Amino acid sequence: MMRFAVIGIDHRHIYHMLGGLIEAGATCAGFDPETSDPRVLAGLRERFPGLPEAGRRALLEDPSVDIVLTAAIPAERADIAIAAMRHGKDVMADKPGITSAAQLEAVRRAVAETGRIFSICFSERFIVPATTVAERLIREGAIGRVVQTLGLGPHRLNRAIRPAWFFDTAHYGGILVDIASHQIDQFLTFTGSADATIAASAIGHFGLDDLPDFQDFGEVLLRSDTATGYIRVDWFTADGLPTWGDGRLTILGTEGTIELRKYVDIAGRPGTDHVFLVDAKGVRHIDASNEPVTYFRRFLADCRDRTETAMRQAHVFTVCRLALDAQAKAALIGGMRPEGPR
Structure with missing residues (x-):
């Protein structure tokens, strides 16, 4: 059973990301309640009652966590993703996962050096x-x-x-x-x-x-x-x-x-x-x-099998580069x- 943590709940897209992974068979180990929008936090607690809450550092350092989800303020998502990958976690970010060329280069480097997956949930x-x-x-x-x-x-x-x-x-x-x-x-x-x-x-x-x-x-x-x-x-x-x-x-x-x-x-x-x-x-x-929606199930399989069935890593970076351009x-x-x- 794969376990994931949520760090960054500033956008309501976190609801379908969290729900999609749970429906696909993963377990939520906890979420960091820090947010810029208390309404998103209230909505998360209402939709997913009983989920454990913990600070960012504790979730990053939890060795049982395989994946980190983030729908933080967009400009903060890349740093969260990099920290997660440096702690051995795969990442699913809300779009846009990257907001600058410097972030794109830093995320590319983290993926290359850690071998972790950086996926963006293009919900549309x-x-x-x-x-x-x-x-x-x-x-x-x-x-x-x-x-x-x-x-x-x-x-x-x-x-x-x-x-x-x-x-x-x-x-x-x-x-x-x-x-x-x-x-x-x-x-x-x-x-x-x-x-x-x-x-x-x-x-x-x-x-x-x-x-x-x-x-x-x-x-x-x-x-x-x-x-x-x-x-x-x-x-x-x-x-x-x-x-x-x-x-x-x-x-x-x-x-x-x-x-x-x-x-x-x-x-x-x-x-x-x-x-x-x-x-x-x-x-x-x-x-x-x-x-049926297959992205979340395929993403979990990729994290487990180190494959690219949900989305190629190169595709993620190409979309980000073209949007920035x-x-x-x-x-x-x-x-x-x-x-x-x-």
């Missing part, structure tokens, strides 16, 4: 059953050769429940590092690309007047040696939508298209995980909501200050 792929169906359809040749992906990642701001770090670029890394890392991960996965280049990118501020440096819009144009991808991310989901964002992915192939409406089919079918396939035979809707190269639009975010 790993906990979305529709993406599993899309991967299978592509493998089966349902749409021919993949030419392009169009990834949309809109989010509701929910300003009233956001901690102060959420609006500080130094803490979250910028909108392309934060949100667009999901879509970069999906572009590489669905096009079968080992690497890519950033052809163009932009970040902007169009919303709250009292937060002129907050990045609420971003876009990226990616190119690999076989495909292209366009990404749009934003914080403008209206309150009328019954979920946090209308996340969509359209995959263009030479013989058809696949569209994923991950979280809602607007004014259409109820529920989540809608897959639409268009090919030579016609148009088909696939309900993917009952497709897109953020660094981004043009400023929408009235952002010429000197850029502070």
Whole structure:
């Protein structure tokens, strides 16, 4: 039985990370209750009553702990991961697991020197059953050769429940590092690309007047040696939508298209995980909501067997590098200050 500890509970993503590992058969040895957001701590205690609590050092030094989960403030995740790996633990980090080039180099070095696994839970792929169906359809040749992906990642701001770090670029890394890392991960996965280049990118501020440096819009144009991808991310989901964002992915192939409406089919079918396939035979809707989520089980197997079935380590670092590159190269639009975010 593999055991894991939780260090860093500053984002609600920790709930599905913790729950996913427990459901996959792991045991939680404890969590560090230190947080920047007491509401996240309260939510964790409510969802997972009875879990032991312990300080960071005790959890890192516990020899029975195999894995450390972290959903700390984004800029702090890399340091937690490095400390965990230096203590002989594998790591699952919330996205973005890395917010700077210096952190990327330090995490790469720690992985190379310790032989531990550094995984990022890209939840918009790993906990979305529709993406599993899309991967299978592509493998089966349902749409021919993949030419392009169009990834949309809109989010509701929910300003009233956001901690102060959420609006500080130094803490979250910028909108392309934060949100667009999901879509970069999906572009590489669905096009079968080992690497890519950033052809163009932009970040902007169009919303709250009292937060002129907050990045609420971003876009990226990616190119690999076989495909292209366009990404749009934003914080403008209206309150009328019954979920946090209308996340969509359209995959263009030479013989058809696949569209994923991950979280809602607007004014259409109820529920989540809608897959639409268009090919030579016609148009088909696939309900993917009952497709099993396999990331957590595969991650545990990789930690046990020292394999890479959940996600290749090289893929993790490529996604991080491309997100950082897109953020660094981004043009400023929408009235952002010429000197850029502070």
